Amino acid sequence: MALLAAVTVSSCSVPKKTLLRYYSQNQTTLDGIEASYKKLYAQKPFSLGFSDKEFNYVSITVITDSLQYIYEFGPQEEARLADTLVKYKLNAPGIISLVSKMRAMHCTWINTVDYYVAEKPQFMIFLSTRPVAFSAPFGYKQYYILAYFPEPQYFDEEGRLYASKRRRRLRKINNEVYSKINDRVCYTISENFR
C-alpha cells in the first residue's frame, strides 16, 4: 500500500525541469506544430487532437459560424478524414501533415483559446502533449501543456504568468497557473489535455 502511495505521489510531482528539458530538446518541432496550426486555423478555424492514448483516433472540430462539427476518425479511416476536410473546405494536405507531426510528438490536443486584455479579445494557442515517460503505473496521466501567446506576457520573479503589467492577478487558463518558458510561451502540467 505504501509502495502504491509512493509511486502515485512521485508520478504526480513530475519535475518542472523535465518539462523544460523536454521543450528545449523538441522546441523546433513543437514550435513548428504551433506555427502550422496557426497558419491552417487562419484559413478555417478548427481544433485537433487524439481521443485515445495510442494516438490512433483523430478528433477534429470544424468551427463554422452556425455549427461546430465534431468528428472522430479511426486508424482505417484516413480516406474519410480527407473527404471530410475537403467537404468543409479545410486545407486537407496541411491538416493531414499536422496530424502526422502531432502523432510523432505525442501531442494530444491543439486549439485556439480566447482571452481578454482590457476588454479586448486576444487569442492564444493551447498545445498539450503526453510524453511516453509519463505513463507510470498507477500514476495520474499527466500532460505537458504549452500556451503560445501572440504578445510578450507578464511574469513575477518566480516566473508565474500574470494577467497584466500591474501583476495583481495570476492569469489562469482552464483554472491552471502557468509559468514562463520565454516571453511568449508558458507551460503547466495538467491532469487534462484540454
Add this chain to the structure above:
Amino acid sequence: MSFINHIDTLAPSQHWPNIPPAAFLNNLRQNINHPLRLYEGISTNFCAYAALSYLVLHTNPLGYAKCMVGLYTNGQSKMEGVTFRPSEKIKQVAGTLRFKGVLDIRPADQLWFLCLADHFKGYLNFFSRRYIKEGDEDRLWASVNYAKFNRMAKQLLNLRVEAAGSDLIRPWISDLYSYIHSRMGTGTVVLYLNNTFLYKKSHTTLKLGVPTHYVVLEKIEQDDTGLITIVYWDYGARSLRQVTPAFLKKIIFGVSHCTQKKQHADN
C-alpha cells in the same frame, strides 16, 4: 427587444459596483438578439444556468429583460413566482469574474448566473450555500443536481417539465432515441450528460460515472446504419456530432422535456 431599445442609458447602480451600465445594457441587447451566444464560462459550474437561460431567452425574453433591469436598478427583482434578492457578496463579485473566456466581458451574464446560483439550492449545495471566495463559481456552490434543474425550469418559466432520469441512475428507457425524438416536436429537450465522455479531457480509463453537464438538444436523427446525429447547444455554440445508440445511452442520465404551460403574462 423594443423594451431594451427604449432604455438608452441606465444610471450606474449602487447595488452592482463592478458593472458599468453601458456594458450591462450592451450585454442584455446581445443576449436578446443572439441568445445562442450566451456563454457559461470556462471551468465554471454554470452550464445548468446557461441551459436554463437558453429556455428563458427563447420563451420569455421580455420577462428576462425586465427582471435584469430590475435587478440592476433596484438590487432585487421578480420573474414569474421567483423573487431574486442577491446577497451583498454576489453584488460585489458580479463583474469581476476573470479567465472565463468571453464571460469576462459580459457583466450582465455574470450577474444573472451568480443570482441564479445564489437563489436556487439543491442537495449538492448543502455544504456550500454561500459564495465565500473567488472560484466558488467553479465549485459545489454553483453545482446543479437534476431535480434542482427541473425545479428551476418550472418555477422560473412556469413550464411543464416531464423528466426522466436522475443524478446516479440512467433513465429506464429501452429505446432512448425514439423517446427523445418523439419529444422534440412538442417542446424543448434538455439533456443531463456525463461530460467526461462527451468532451474527453484525459485518457484515463477510470472515469467518474456521474453526469455533470447540461445541454439543450436541438436536433436528433438516426440514419439507416443506426448512427445517431445530434445537434446540441452549450458553451455559446451549436455542435453537431454522430454517436452510436450505445454511446448515447452511456452518456445520458436525464431527459427533460419542457413544454409551455401558459402564455406569459408579460407578453
